[in-house]
Amino acid sequence: MRALSRAPAKVILVGEHFVVHGGRALAVSIDLWATAVAEPSPQLSLESEDPPGACRAGECAPHLRPLHAMLEDMVADHPRALGRYRLSSGIPQARGLGSSAATAVSLAAAALALAEGDAPRDDVYRYAMISERIIHGNPSGVDPAVSTYGGAILYSKSEGIRRLSVGPGELVVCCGASPRSTAAMVESVAEFRRSREGLFEALMESSSDLVARASEALESGDVASLAPIIRWHQGALRVLGVSSPELESYVAAMESSGMAAKLTGAGGGGCAIGLGDAARGDPRCPSAMIMRVHYPTGGVESWVQS
Ligand code: PMV
Numbered sequence: 173m174r175a176l177s178r179a180p181a182k183v184i185l186v187g188e189h190f191v192v193h194g195g196r197a198l199a200v201s202i203d204l205w206a207t208a209v210a211e212p213s214p215q216l217s218l219e220s221e222d223p224p225g226a227c228r229a230g231e232c233a234p235h236l237r238p239l240h241a242m243l244e245d246m247v248a249d250h251p252r253a254l255g256r257y258r259l260s261s262g263i264p265q266a267r268g269l270g271s272s273a274a275t276a277v278s279l280a281a282a283a284l285a286l287a288e289g290d291a292p293r294d295d296v297y298r299y300a301m302i303s304e305r306i307i308h309g310n311p312s313g314v315d316p317a318v319s320t321y322g323g324a325i326l327y328s329k330s331e332g333i334r335r336l337s338v339g340p341g342e343l344v345v346c347c348g349a350s351p352r353s354t355a356a357m358v359e360s361v362a363e364f365r366r367s368r369e370g371l372f373e374a375l376m377e378s379s380s381d382l383v384a385r386a387s388e389a390l391e392s393g394d395v396a397s398l399a400p401i402i403r404w405h406q407g408a409l410r411v412l413g414v415s416s417p418e419l420e421s422y423v424a425a426m427e428s429s430g431m432a433a434k435l436t437g438a439g440g441g442g443c444a445i446g447l448g449d450a451a452r453g454d455p456r457c458p459s460a461m462i463m464r465v466h467y468p469t470g471g472v473e474s475w476v477q478s
Contacts, residue, residue: 175210175285177474179278181263182270182318183343183436183445183467185390185398186405187327187383189361189412191312194329195376196383198390199314200338200467201322202345206261206274208282213256216243218279220259238272238306239279242299246280250287257282264461266351268437272307273315276300277472285474293320296472309355310362322471326387328380336391343465344431346422346457347443357438361412375408395448399432402447406434414439418459425457 180201187197218227218240225233227240239259247253257279263271280299284291300316314327324338365372382401389397406423409415415423419435422444426433431446446455455462 173212173286173476173478175282175474175476176207177210177278177281177285177291177472178205178207179274179281179319179472180205180322180469181274182315183345183465184268184314185436185445185447186386186401186434187379188437188439189358189409189414190376190379190383191314191328192310192358192361193365193372193376196326196328196331196380197312197314198324198326198383198386199318200324200341201318201469201471202269202343202465202467203469204263204269204463204465206259206263206271206278208275208278209258210253210255210282210286212252212286213254215256216240216247216254218243218257218259222261223265238303239276241306242276242280242303243283245302246283246287246299250284253283253287255283255286264347264443266353266442267347268435268439268442269345269347270315270319270437272354273300273304274319276303277316277319279303281472281474285476289476291472291474293471296320307355308358310358311354320472323468324387324390326383334387336387338390338468339393341447341467343467344426344446344455344457345436345443345463345465346426346446346455346459347461347463348418348422348441349460350441352438352441354438357414357440360440361414364412375411379405379408395432399448402432402434409435409439416441419444422457422459426455429454429456431455
């Protein structure tokens with residue numbers, strides 16, 4: 173018997189960083205996936221293909237420790253989750269597309285499916301947050317929410333998850349070659365807030381209002397109203413200090429081919445997104461990796477094979 177699962181990556185359209193401090197974010201699941209396979213075994217073990225690594229007999233590759241800690245908690249609650257776990261992922265890592273959350277979500281779903289034959293999404297989300305807290309320190313929770321429930325989500329810490337009704341769309345995602353740390357970027361924004369409290373509060377208030385408007389525009393398919401809100405947020409993220417020369421060059425290239433563009437996720441490197449009709453054309457971006465992705469997808473899925 174074995175359990176299989178998959179969970180989607182996400183793109184934050186607007187609201188990253190502010191969401192950590194209580195603001196709103198609008199995010200969609202995209203068609204890049206992390207997968208997990210689980211089989212019963214008397215020992216808990218975890219292997220990952222990319223980046224390669226393993227946890228066996230108490231020895232753990234550093235990048236797998238948070239996931240292993242999550243599995244230990246899950247086995248304590250669900251003894252039949254004891255097993256051998258294997259991970260693989262088609263999501264670029266540490267670039268702003270929520271790869272750590274998608275991996276944690278798919279692993280939690282595989283563990284619950286192995287133990288109980290079923291993986292209720294609220295439980296998957298709760299366990300995935302264990303790993304996310306270890307990795308990111310102070311995560312808002314938006315990444316595992318989108319990866320677990322799928323679709324388009326309007327999220328804030330106080331208002332929780334609001335699922336939106338959004339038709340299919342395409343985005344261009346343009347990513348640099350080097351990974352960066354979400355925790356370091358989140359800390360740099362916390363430092364900005366400590367030193368310029370009033371400015372930060374004013375930006376966050378405007379952002380939250382604009383994110384609510386962006387959600388309405390996305391639901392009604394009004395990309396023309398979304399574009400200025402995307403551009404406003406790229407300016408705000410630049411003010412917060414999380415853009416970079418590389419990201420600015422991606423944004424400029426996508427803007428010059430007619431898209432509304434901004435960085436996505438924690439910034440400091442990683443990926444930028446481009447939205448608009450021109451996303452269907454031949455996108456230009458001076459980056460190592462350029463992808464066309466589709467949104468929204470379904471959320472996490474799991475299966476049991478006997
Ligand atoms: O870069 P990512 O995929 O880890 O996204 C981070 C989004 C932030 O808002 C910067 C952090 C968070 O916890 O919401």
